Amino acid sequence: MLPSNHLDLATTYINIGSIHYTLGYFTKAFSYYKQALNIRQNMLPSIHSDQATAFKCIGDVYEIMREHSDALLYYQKSLDIIKKNLPSSHPTFATICNHMAIVYQSIGEYSTALSYCSKALEIQEKTFSSFHFELATTYNNFGALQQLLGNYSNALTYHEKALEIQKKSYLPHHSDIATSYNNIGYIHCVLGDHALALSYFNKATKIQAEVLCSTHPNIVRTLNNLGMLYESMENYSTSLSFYEKALEIQLKNYSPIHLDLAVTYTVYNAIENYPSALSNFERALEIELKTLPVMHPDLATTYNNIGAVYDAMEDQHRALLYYKKALAIQEQILPSDHPDFSATYNNIAIAYDSLGEYPNALSYYRKTLRIAEKALFPGHVSLTVTYNNIGLVHHKMGDNMSALSYYKKTLEVEERTLSSIDPDLMATYDIIANIYIFMGEYFSALHYYEKKLEIQEKILSTADVQLAMSFNMIGLLHQWLGDHRRALSFFERALGIQEKTLSGSHTSQAVSHFNIASALENVLQLSESVEHTIRAINILRYCLGSDHPHVKLCEKYLNHRNKKIQC
Known part of the structure; x- marks a missing residue:
């Protein structure tokens, strides 16, 4: 039997700890790593x-538990020892540099993280073959930073480079492959390719279910990620179920101020349950303020989320307060064309729009568009949201020509990217037609209403x-253009549908009868x-009752038409 301070025991403790770490049992892993370190420090x-190895292992636990200052402390201790024992080109340097890059990335110090990633890659490219698995780790780190x-x-x-290497280096169900699937799926989700994102997330889920414990952070x-994906697809019930599963795991296994809990509180937003959503976001903010630097991007995200809840609760002034807190952080830490600015600018624009402060809204919508056009490829369907927002503000300000130009930008994208019978395309035809009506250009309005009708049919x-409804609108346009018989045919088609589907006393039928009466008067x-x-x-x-203004108006027309008969 070996004595309790035997060095072979330390090696065994490291090995057992590594197994627990891989399976996601981090408290147990930490305990074994600490026992190994105690022996090695004494002996x-x-x-x-070997002490550097123990320091690095303990740093790994602190890293995954998001205890960043302790992780950096132990990684630095490991690095200090390695510098005294190994040449600067040794692969072990690259391993520690990669881990330090991850920690610096987590605390928002991207330039420092990039520096450590670059050091790691420089060493690995000189030391390893182009398909060595250590290179995959570095590529994934670079990918996360670029994201x-x-x-x-x-x-x-x-x-994708990381995944290619991992597939050649590992068995098909290695957990690192699942990590790469998650990374790739996330990017596709952000870029709006939901089907492809889902396929990658499902691949990750399948591997993780086989090789990780059910409480593993991955x-x-x-x-x-699945919750975020379904939320972006507006499938809120499915989205909520994934967020709730994530939160359930974390509440059972993490301390109340664990930073990963803040992440889940931030994304777990009970749909239209604003008090619940606000409570979750405020919990996230409380954790982040205790654990993150004051200029961390995650704080900006949480401020944006709190602002969005107040916006939904129609408290736009308070929403703007939080949006501008987010913007203040982003202006300090992000490049001026970073896509995160686009979301914040858009939030601010929406709040100003709701308050009727249209010039301010327009200014921020334009900032949103400037960044979105840089971040997305020309003609990306996501641009249409901002085009529509800008068009609507111009319309509210009475500038219909400018409104029309932006709605036509939307139409150009949709006609190129959507099915010819897509409801979104139909809605854009309707908007453009109505703008032309406001401008008194009835012939152009008719052209777009007919395109809308073509899809509806x-x-x-x-x-x-x-x-x-469309038959009635097209009938009115023909009437305004002086083609009363054609107008009459559309009004009669509208009434024919209404008589089949609505009760005999529906106001829509009254509208059609009145339209028919007007067309018949015009053809004598x-x-x-x-x-x-x-x-x-x-x-x-x-x-509506006999005293309603619409009744009185129709009675005036009745008197007028009776008089024309008598003449």
Whole structure:
């Protein structure tokens, strides 16, 4: 039996700790690593390389538990010993540099993280073959940094290089492959390719279920990623179920101020349950303020989220306060064209828009667009949201020509990227038609309403009341253009649908009767015009009461038409 301070025991403790670490049992791993370190500190010189190994292992636990200052302390101790024992080109330097890069990235010190990544890569490219598994770790670190800096195409390239190496170096169900699948899926989700993102997240989930314990942080990360994906797809119930699973794991296994809990509180937003959402975000903020530097990007994210809840609760002034806190952090730590600015600018613009402060809203929407156009490829469908927002503000300000130019930018993208019968395309035709009506350009409005109708006739049943509404609108446009017989045919088609699908006393039927009466008057079929006017009045009296202004207006038209008959 070996004595309790035997060096072979220290090696065994390291090995057992590493198994616990891989499985996600970090408290147990920490305990074994500490026992190993105690033996080695007592039995070996202070600069012995085995002590560096123990310091590095303890740093790994602190790193994954997001206790950044302790992680850096132990990694630095490991690095100091390695410098005294090994040449600066030794691969062990690269390993420690990679881990230090991850910690600096986590605390928002991206330039320092990039410096350590670069040191690691420089050593590894001189030492290893181009498909060595250690290179995959460095490429993934570079990818994560590029992602945080908003360079998504570069990030994707690095993550894909890492995955290519891992597939050649590891068995198919290695947990590092799952990490790369997660990284690649996240980028595709951000870029709007939801189907591809889901396929990568599912691959990660399958591997993790086989090789990790159910409480492992990487499983929590995948659950949060799936929640984010379904949220961006507006499938909120599924999104919420993934966030709740992540939170359940963390509440059982983490301390109340663990930083990963802050991450989940930040994304776990009970849909339209604003008090619950606000409570979660405030918990996240409380944790982050205790554990992160005051200029960390995660704080900006949480401030944005709190602002969004206040915005949804129609407290725009308080929302703006939090949005501007987020912006103040981002202006200190991010390059001026970082995509995160786009989200903050957009939030601020929406708040000003809601307050009726249209010049301010327009200014921030334009800033949003400037960054989005740099970050996304030309014609990306996500640009249409900002084009529409800018168009709407111009319309509210009475500048319909400018509004029209932005809505046509939306249309250009949608006609190139969407199906010819997509409802979003139909909605854009409708908006453009209505802008032309405001401008009095009825012929142009008719052109776009007909395009809208063309889609409706392909996707709706022949008795759908939405068709009746379009027939009425197209009829009015023909009437305003002086083609009264054509107008009449559309009004009659609208009424035909309404009589099949609505009760006999619905106000929509009154509108169609009145429109028909107007068209008949214009083609001098006065008796029929009076007949339809009376039908409109009877329906409106039944629905609205005899004293309603619409009833009084129709009665005036009835008197006028009766007089024309008498003449």
